Amino acid sequence: MNVKYMYSLLAVIVLFLVSYVLAGTGTAFKVLFGIILPYAALLTFIIGFISRIMNWGRSAVPFRITTTCGQQKSLPWIKPNAIDNPFSKGAVVVRMFLEIVLFRSLFRNTRLKMKVGPKIYYQLEIFLWAGALAFHYAFLTVLLRHLRFFTEPVPLPVRLLETVDSFFRLEVLYDVSQFGLPGVYISGLVLLAAVIYLFLRRILIPNVKYISLAADFFPLFLIFGIAFTGILMRYVAKIDVIAAKELTMGLVTFHPTIPEGLASIFYVHVFFVSILLAYFPFSKLMHLGGIFFSPTRNMPADTRATRHINPWNYPVHVHTYEEYEDEFREKMIDAGLPVVKQPVEAPPEETEEKE
Amino acid sequence: MSDLLKPEELYKTDNRPPRTDWMDTPTEIRKGIACYAGNPKSLEYVGFPNARQWSCFDEDWQLPENWQEIIHEGFKERLEKFRSFKVFMDICVRCGACADKCHFFIGTGDPKNMPVLRAELLRSIYRNDFTKAGKILGRLGGARPMTLDVLREWWYYMFQCSECRRCSVFCPYGIDTAEITMMGRELLNLLGLNIDWVATPxxxxxxxxxxxxxxxxxxxxxxxxxxxxxxxxxxxxxxxxxxxxxxxxxxxxxxxxxxxxxxxxxxxxxxxxxxxxxxxxxxxxxxxxxxxxxxxxxxxxxxxxxxxxxxxxxxxxxxxxxxxxxxxxxxxxxxxxxxxxxxxxxxxxxxxxxxxxxxxxxxxxxxxxxxxxxxxxxxxxxxxxxxxxxxxxxxxxxxxxxxxxxxxxxxxxxxxxxxxxxxxxxxxxxxxxxxxxxxxxxxxxxxxxxxxxxxxxxxxxxxxxxxxxxxxxxxxxxxxxxxxxxxxxxxxxxxxxxxxxxxxxxxxxxxxxxxLIMPGEKERDTDLRGEPLAGMEDADE
Known part of the structure; x- marks a missing residue:
C-alpha cells in the first residue's frame, strides 16, 4: 500500500465530498465556494507567486554556471553549437524559448537497459516528453478556452481556439438521433489522459515511485478532479451554462452573484480550481516561474570572454609567493631555481628588534 | 584491494529500490564506498573549523555541540548567496528524468544515488527549516528534521557524487546536482567533515x-x-x-x-x-x-x-x-x-x-x-x-x-x-x-x-x-x-x-x-613509454 498517494487521494476525495454536500445545503455555502474562496484563492495565487519570484530574485547569482550541451565558440574554424552552448544573450533567449516551449532537455531523455554481459544500452525514451507536452498544452488550451466565461463578448481568438479544439466530432446523425456528443473538446480529454499517464508512471516505474512524495500526487489528483468534473458538466450532467457564466462574469466585474439553478458539481469544480490556485505558490508547481530563473540555462557560456561580477565577492587569505619563497628559499637556490630575495647569512633575530 | 568484488559480482542488472521508503531506510556506511575522514592537520593548515580525528565508521562523530545550528545558519546563508541553490531546492517536480543518467546510480543501484534523491536529502531539510508548507505538512510535504542520521546520510552521499553535471543536461529545469553537492560539502566542512583525499590535497x-x-x-x-x-x-x-x-x-x-x-x-x-x-x-x-x-x-x-x-x-x-x-x-x-x-x-x-x-x-x-x-x-x-x-x-x-x-x-x-x-x-x-x-x-x-x-x-x-x-x-x-x-x-x-x-x-x-618530428632528433624506435613503435618491434637486435 502506497501511503503517499493514498493520503493525497483521500484528501481530494474528502474535498470533493465536503464541497459537493455543502454546496447543496444552501446559499451560504454557495457564496463560500462560488465567491469568497475563488477571490481568496486568486489573491493568494497572485501574491504568493510574485513573492516567490521576488524571493528568488533576491538571491545573488555569483557565478555563471551554464551547463554547456554542445561545442563552445573558440577557434573561428570550429563550428560552435550556438543554442546549446550560447555565447550571446540572443542565443540564450532561443535556448530558453526552446526549453520552455518544447521541453528540449526532456526530449533528450533516454532509458537505461542493463543486460547480462555486462552490457548497458540506452534507448530513446520519448514518452515522458510527449506526456509532459500533452499535459501542459492541453492544460493551457483548457485554460484559454475558459476565457469564454470571463469575457463578454467572447474575443475572436478564444472562439477560434474552441473551433479548433472541437474539430473532431463524435456524433451519429446528431440532429436526428441526438446520439453522440456535440463538439467534443479534445483538450479536456487529452488533459485527463495525460494526468492518468503521469499518475501511472509514478506508481508503475519503480524508481519514480520511490522518489515520489505525497506532494507529487496531490496536484495530479486535484487536476484529475478538475478535468473530470469539467467533462462531467459538459457531457453528462449538462449544467446551466448561462447561469455559470453569470457567476463567473459577476466575479470579473466585481459584482458577484449566485445565480439560481447551478448544480453542486459546478461548485466542486470551482472549489478544486480555487485549491489549485492557492496551493500553487507553495508547491513544486512553481516550476512554472522557476524555469526562468535556472542559472544553468539562462546565462550565456561566455565567461572567459566577458567577466561576470559576483556581488558578494570578498577578499580571502591566500598563500603568497613571498611566504612560499620564505619557506623554500634554500631548497630553491640549491636546485638552481630563481629566487626574489637572497638569503641573509647571519640569523637576523639577534640584530633586529630596534628601528 | 583484495576484498574488492569481481566485476561479475559488482554488476547488477536489477536496480530495484528497497521496500522501505527512503526516509525510513537507514544509511549504512560501507567500506569500499566511503572515503576516510580528512586529516585534522590538513584542515587546520587552511584554517577550517572543527578539525579533529574522527572516522565515518565510528558511532560518535565528535560533532560540535551546536552542530544543528551551524548547519541551519550555513544553509540560510547559502540560500541567499546562491540563487542556483534556492531555485533548485524549490522547483524539482521529481519527474525522474535524471535517475538513470547518473553513473553512480547505474553502477551501485543505490536509490539515493539518483540525482533527484541526492538533492532530496537536502531538500527535505530545506522544506522543514525554511518553507511554510514543509513546516505545516511535515513528512507529507516531504520535510524531515535534521538529525544525526540525516547528517551521516549527507556525508555518505555528498561524497558519492563527482559533480559531473550529466543529470543537469537531462533535467527539464537544468537542476545541477553539482551545485547541490557543492553546497552539501560546504555545509559538512563547517563541521569539519571532509574526506582526506580532498582535505590533504x-x-x-x-x-x-x-x-x-x-x-x-x-x-x-x-x-x-x-x-x-x-x-x-x-x-x-x-x-x-x-x-x-x-x-x-x-x-x-x-x-x-x-x-x-x-x-x-x-x-x-x-x-x-x-x-x-x-x-x-x-x-x-x-x-x-x-x-x-x-x-x-x-x-x-x-x-x-x-x-x-x-x-x-x-x-x-x-x-x-x-x-x-x-x-x-x-x-x-x-x-x-x-x-x-x-x-x-x-x-x-x-x-x-x-x-x-x-x-x-x-x-x-x-x-x-x-x-x-x-x-x-x-x-x-x-x-x-x-x-x-x-x-x-x-x-x-x-x-x-x-x-x-x-x-x-x-x-x-x-x-x-x-x-x-x-x-x-x-x-x-x-x-x-x-x-x-x-x-x-x-x-x-x-x-x-x-x-x-x-x-x-x-x-x-x-x-x-x-x-x-x-x-x-x-x-x-x-x-x-x-x-x-x-x-x-x-x-x-x-x-x-x-x-x-x-x-x-x-x-x-x-x-x-x-x-611530433623534433628538430635534430634521432630516428625513434620507441614511443614515450619505451614501447617499440609500429614496425620497430625488432629494432633491438
Whole structure:
C-alpha cells in the first residue's frame, strides 16, 4: 500500500465530498465556494507567486554556471553549437524559448537497459516528453478556452481556439438521433489522459515511485478532479451554462452573484480550481516561474570572454609567493631555481628588534 | 584491494529500490564506498573549523555541540548567496528524468544515488527549516528534521557524487546536482567533515602549490627526470624554464601529470611541444613551482577554498609579468578557469588578450580571463600547419576519446581535442553517441573520490564509461582511451584493467609528442613509454 498517494487521494476525495454536500445545503455555502474562496484563492495565487519570484530574485547569482550541451565558440574554424552552448544573450533567449516551449532537455531523455554481459544500452525514451507536452498544452488550451466565461463578448481568438479544439466530432446523425456528443473538446480529454499517464508512471516505474512524495500526487489528483468534473458538466450532467457564466462574469466585474439553478458539481469544480490556485505558490508547481530563473540555462557560456561580477565577492587569505619563497628559499637556490630575495647569512633575530 | 568484488559480482542488472521508503531506510556506511575522514592537520593548515580525528565508521562523530545550528545558519546563508541553490531546492517536480543518467546510480543501484534523491536529502531539510508548507505538512510535504542520521546520510552521499553535471543536461529545469553537492560539502566542512583525499590535497596545494605536496626542488627534479627520458628516446635535450620573470607565457597544468603514470607521458609531451616551438619559432614559456597545480581541490570543498587556491594563477602571472596563461589538460581545473576564475580573482587587467605568438590567432573566447586551453592552442597550431607530424608513429594506437565531464558540460571543449587527435593518429573511433560529448560519462573518480579505500564505488561509478569503451574495444579493436584530464589519467587505468583489460589510457599531448618530428632528433624506435613503435618491434637486435 502506497501511503503517499493514498493520503493525497483521500484528501481530494474528502474535498470533493465536503464541497459537493455543502454546496447543496444552501446559499451560504454557495457564496463560500462560488465567491469568497475563488477571490481568496486568486489573491493568494497572485501574491504568493510574485513573492516567490521576488524571493528568488533576491538571491545573488555569483557565478555563471551554464551547463554547456554542445561545442563552445573558440577557434573561428570550429563550428560552435550556438543554442546549446550560447555565447550571446540572443542565443540564450532561443535556448530558453526552446526549453520552455518544447521541453528540449526532456526530449533528450533516454532509458537505461542493463543486460547480462555486462552490457548497458540506452534507448530513446520519448514518452515522458510527449506526456509532459500533452499535459501542459492541453492544460493551457483548457485554460484559454475558459476565457469564454470571463469575457463578454467572447474575443475572436478564444472562439477560434474552441473551433479548433472541437474539430473532431463524435456524433451519429446528431440532429436526428441526438446520439453522440456535440463538439467534443479534445483538450479536456487529452488533459485527463495525460494526468492518468503521469499518475501511472509514478506508481508503475519503480524508481519514480520511490522518489515520489505525497506532494507529487496531490496536484495530479486535484487536476484529475478538475478535468473530470469539467467533462462531467459538459457531457453528462449538462449544467446551466448561462447561469455559470453569470457567476463567473459577476466575479470579473466585481459584482458577484449566485445565480439560481447551478448544480453542486459546478461548485466542486470551482472549489478544486480555487485549491489549485492557492496551493500553487507553495508547491513544486512553481516550476512554472522557476524555469526562468535556472542559472544553468539562462546565462550565456561566455565567461572567459566577458567577466561576470559576483556581488558578494570578498577578499580571502591566500598563500603568497613571498611566504612560499620564505619557506623554500634554500631548497630553491640549491636546485638552481630563481629566487626574489637572497638569503641573509647571519640569523637576523639577534640584530633586529630596534628601528 | 583484495576484498574488492569481481566485476561479475559488482554488476547488477536489477536496480530495484528497497521496500522501505527512503526516509525510513537507514544509511549504512560501507567500506569500499566511503572515503576516510580528512586529516585534522590538513584542515587546520587552511584554517577550517572543527578539525579533529574522527572516522565515518565510528558511532560518535565528535560533532560540535551546536552542530544543528551551524548547519541551519550555513544553509540560510547559502540560500541567499546562491540563487542556483534556492531555485533548485524549490522547483524539482521529481519527474525522474535524471535517475538513470547518473553513473553512480547505474553502477551501485543505490536509490539515493539518483540525482533527484541526492538533492532530496537536502531538500527535505530545506522544506522543514525554511518553507511554510514543509513546516505545516511535515513528512507529507516531504520535510524531515535534521538529525544525526540525516547528517551521516549527507556525508555518505555528498561524497558519492563527482559533480559531473550529466543529470543537469537531462533535467527539464537544468537542476545541477553539482551545485547541490557543492553546497552539501560546504555545509559538512563547517563541521569539519571532509574526506582526506580532498582535505590533504587542499592543504598541499595551499602550501606547496600542488596537491602532492611536491616541494620546488623536487618539482624540478621530476621534470629533469623527464628530460633524461626524452633525450634517450629522441636524442633531443629539452630545457624547460622555471619561474622566469618576463617570459611570454605561463604554463600551468595539473601536478598529477608530474608525478603519476601515465600522466607523466603527457607532461613529457608538453615539454617536447614547447621545445619544438622554442627551436622553431622562439616560443617563450615558463613553468612555475609556486603555481604548480592546475587542478583545484578547493572546488570540492567550498567556494572560498576554490578562490584561495585559484588566486595563485593570476598572482604568479602578475609576478612573472607574462602576457597570458596557457593551461594543460585537466578536467575540473578547466571548469574553474572557464566559469569561476575571472569572477573570483579577476579582472586580469595586468595580462594581455591572448594571441598565439606563432600563428597570430587571437583567442577571442578567452579575452577577459586570458587563459587558453592547450587543446585550443595546439589545434590552432596544427590548423596553420605549424607542427611537423608523423602519424605513423602512433600506428599501434587504435584510439577513442573520453570527454571529461567538466570540459564537456562546463565549457564545451569537444572538437578541439578531437581535431588534435585525428591529426596525430590514423585510427580514431567514437564511442556510442549517448556516452560522449555533453552526454559523456564520468570516470567515476572525479571531485576528490580518487582514493584507494572507495575502490568499489569507483569501479561501480566508472561502469557506464567502461561499458562504452568495451563496445568500441570489441567492435573496432580500440586499445587506447585518450583523455584531457589528469584525474582521468589517474583513475581510468584502474577502471580499464577492472572492466576492459587491454585498453591503455593516454593523454592527448602524449600522442602529439609521439608524432611530433623534433628538430635534430634521432630516428625513434620507441614511443614515450619505451614501447617499440609500429614496425620497430625488432629494432633491438
Amino acid at each position: 587542499v592543504a598541499n596545494c595551499y602550501r606547496t602549490g600542488n596537491h602532492l605536496g611536491i616541494q620546488p626542488h623536487a618539482f624540478k627534479d621530476m621534470l629533469e627526470f623527464f628530460q633524461e627520458d626524452i633525450e634517450e628516446i629522441t636524442g633531443v635535450l629539452v630545457e624547460p624554464q622555471y619561474n622566469k620573470v618576463g617570459a611570454d607565457i605561463l604554463f600551468i597544468t595539473p601536478s598529477g601529470d608530474v608525478f603519476a603514470d601515465p600522466g607523466t607521458y603527457t607532461c613529457m609531451g608538453y615539454m617536447m611541444l614547447f621545445h619544438y616551438l622554442k627551436e622553431k619559432y622562439g616560443f617563450d614559456v615558463t613553468w612555475s613551482t609556486y603555481a604548480s597545480e592546475g587542478g583545484n581541490f578547493g572546488f570540492f570543498t567550498s567556494h572560498e577554498m576554490m578562490k584561495r587556491l585559484n588566486a595563485k594563477m593570476y598572482a604568479e602571472a602578475k609576478r612573472l609579468k607574462v602576457k597570458w596563461i596557457l593551461g594543460g589538460e585537466c578536467g575540473h581545473m578547466w571548469r574553474v578557469i572557464n566559469q569561476y576564475m575571472d569572477t573570483m580573482n579577476g579582472p586580469a587587467d595586468f595580462l594581455e588578450e591572448p594571441v598565439s605568438p606563432i600563428t597570430g590567432t587571437k583567442f577571442e573566447n578567452a579575452k577577459s580571463t586570458k587563459m587558453v586551453h592547450i587543446a585550443e592552442f595546439t589545434a590552432d597550431l596544427i590548423k596553420h600547419g605549424k607542427l611537423e607530424l608523423d602519424k605513423s608513429r602512433n600506428a599501434n594506437l587504435n584510439v577513442t576519446f573520453h570527454d571529461s565531464c567538466n570540459p564537456a558540460r562546463g565549457m564545451g571543449l569537444l572538437d578541439e581535442p578531437r581535431y588534435v587527435i585525428q591529426n596525430v593518429v590514423d585510427k580514431f573511433y567514437e564511442m556510442p553517441a549517448n556516452t560522449i560529448r555533453e552526454q559523456t560519462f564520468c570516470c567515476g573518480s572525479g571531485s576528490g573520490l580518487n582514493a584507494g579505500e572507495d575502490m568499489e564505488l569507483r569501479m561501480a561509478g566508472g561502469l557506464p564509461r567502461a561499458n562504452a569503451v568495451k563496445a568500441v574495444h570489441e567492435s573496432k579493436g580500440v586499445n587506447t582511451l585518450a583523455t584531457i584530464c589528469a584525474i582521468d589519467r589517474a583513475a581510468l587505468p584502474d577502471l580499464m584493467s577492472y572492466w576492459v583489460p587491454e585498453v591503455e589510457v593516454y593523454g592527448v599531448h602524449e600522442m602529439v609528442a609521439n608524432a
